[in-house]
Each structure stands twice: as structure tokens, then as C-alpha cells.
Amino acid sequence: MRAGLDAVLLDIDDTLVDTRGAFTAGMRAVANRYLAHLGPAGPGAALEHWVRDPGGYFPAFTSGRLGFVEQRRLRATAMHRDLGGPDLDDDTFTAWNLTYEQAFRQAWVAVTDAVDLLERLVRCALPFGAVTNTQVDYQRDKLERTGLCALPILVGTDTLGVGKPDPRVFRHACTLLGVDPARTVYVGNDLAVDAQAAAAAGLLAVWFDRGHELALVAPTRLPVVRSLAELARWLGLPASPRTPPVARLGQLRIAGDA
Numbered sequence: 001m002r003a004g005l006d007a008v009l010l011d012i013d014d015t016l017v018d019t020r021g022a023f024t025a026g027m028r029a030v031a032n033r034y035l036a037h038l039g040p041a042g043p044g045a046a047l048e049h050w051v052r053d054p055g056g057y058f059p060a061f062t063s064g065r066l067g068f069v070e071q072r073r074l075r076a077t078a079m080h081r082d083l084g085g086p087d088l089d090d091d092t093f094t095a096w097n098l099t100y101e102q103a104f105r106q107a108w109v110a111v112t113d114a115v116d117l118l119e120r121l122v123r124c125a126l127p128f129g130a131v132t133n134t135q136v137d138y139q140r141d142k143l144e145r146t147g148l149c150a151l152p153i154l155v156g157t158d159t160l161g162v163g164k165p166d167p168r169v170f171r172h173a174c175t176l177l178g179v180d181p182a183r184t185v186y187v188g189n190d191l192a193v194d195a196q197a198a199a200a201a202g203l204l205a206v207w208f209d210r211g212h213e214l215a216l217v218a219p220t221r222l223p224v225v226r227s228l229a230e231l232a233r234w235l236g237l238p239a240s241p242r243t244p245p246v247a248r249l250g251q252l253r254i255a256g257d258a
């Protein structure tokens, strides 16, 4: 185990769950139904707009200024305005949201080595949990559907009414774990909202660079890992014995319920 480390906190979206892949599926479904005039370019244009979020509606949600559905509707409305989609009145947005949500949920999968990482943390008896920028119940459902339900501590945007990068959410998770932030590592894929924010809150921050931000950010002096297997090595976690996946998940659920 790495010296000076008492606990591990993890981001969920694009750290434990492949949310970018699910965004791709959700935006493909939306583009096929509402942006068909764009042809084959539609899904890519929709995804780019959704992720870029030029109106800044998702940060407005995570800072407590907009509700979850409200920010989603504003993002969808801005996308349709910019890409030539139909106006979204109440009924049209309800159908839009269903189209998106069904495709998004069906595409949820764990990031490579996420199950193995949690299993190793359980085996080491190292306290761990998650700090996420979405509501807790929504994320619990996501974790259960992706076989990652072992997380004993989960702090979401509805826990304190704000999300990352607010330092209070990181410190609150440490309080729930009963650990010192200075001896707690936080790992997430967003350089500013995860790594730099966690460092500013007094935690040991590691940036999980999944390759989405390389062209957008300046070099960082924070530790960087490019896979969860690399993170496990950085943490100094002993490797798990080779056991069938079903047995491994069963052990995780037992450990998480204990």
C-alpha cells in the first residue's frame, strides 16, 4: 500500500462508468430522431454540443442554481437551436428526454478494471467511496446496473445541495469515512472539477486522464494515471486472485452490505 494513504475517493462518471460512451449512444438516438437533416454528421455534432455545453447549464446544476431536469432541458433546447432541431415544448421535451434516457441507460458499462479496483480496495480494507456530480439515487442505480454497487459512501449533488468543484463535497466524504483529507486520495477524470478541485480541498489528487482532455488542458503537476489498472499500481494495491467474475461480484456485494 502506498505510504501516507488512509482512504480512496473516486469520481463515478468516466472514472468508474463509461459515461462518454453512454453519451455517444444517447446523442445518436436523439440525432436520429430529431436532427435527421444533418445526416451522418448528426450524432457527432449532437455529442460535441452536449459535452461542450456552451450555455454552461451543467455547472449551473452542480452549483445548485438549476435542477437536474431543468439543466437537461436547457441543454437540449440550446442544441436544437444551434443544430436546427425542432422547438421543445413540454410534450416534445418529455419524448426527447425518454429517447435520450433509454439509450443512455442501456449503454452504461463499467470502465475497464473498475470491478477489479473495487475488489482490491475491499480486500485491503481500505476505506473508499465516491463523490459524484449527479444525484445519489440516480448514481446508485447506475452503479448497480454496472456491477459496481460496493461503494459504501456516496456523496452527490443532492447531499449538500452543491457538487464539485466545491471543496465541501470532498471534505464531507472524508468526514463520512472518518479520515483526514490530507491522507485521502481522490481520483477523477476531469482535471479542473476533479483533480485540481480535490487538491484545492486539501486531498491527495490523482487525475485519471481517459484521453478526452489532452488537447484542451495545460500540463499538470498532479499525478496522472491513464487506466484503473495503473491507478491500482499507483495505490500499491495487491493484485486480486483469479476467480470467476460472478464470484467476485458476490464478494463485493457482501462486503458492501456489511
Ligand SMILES: [Mg+2]
Pocket: 011, 012, 013, 014, 015, 188, 189, 190
Ligand atoms: Mg467524471
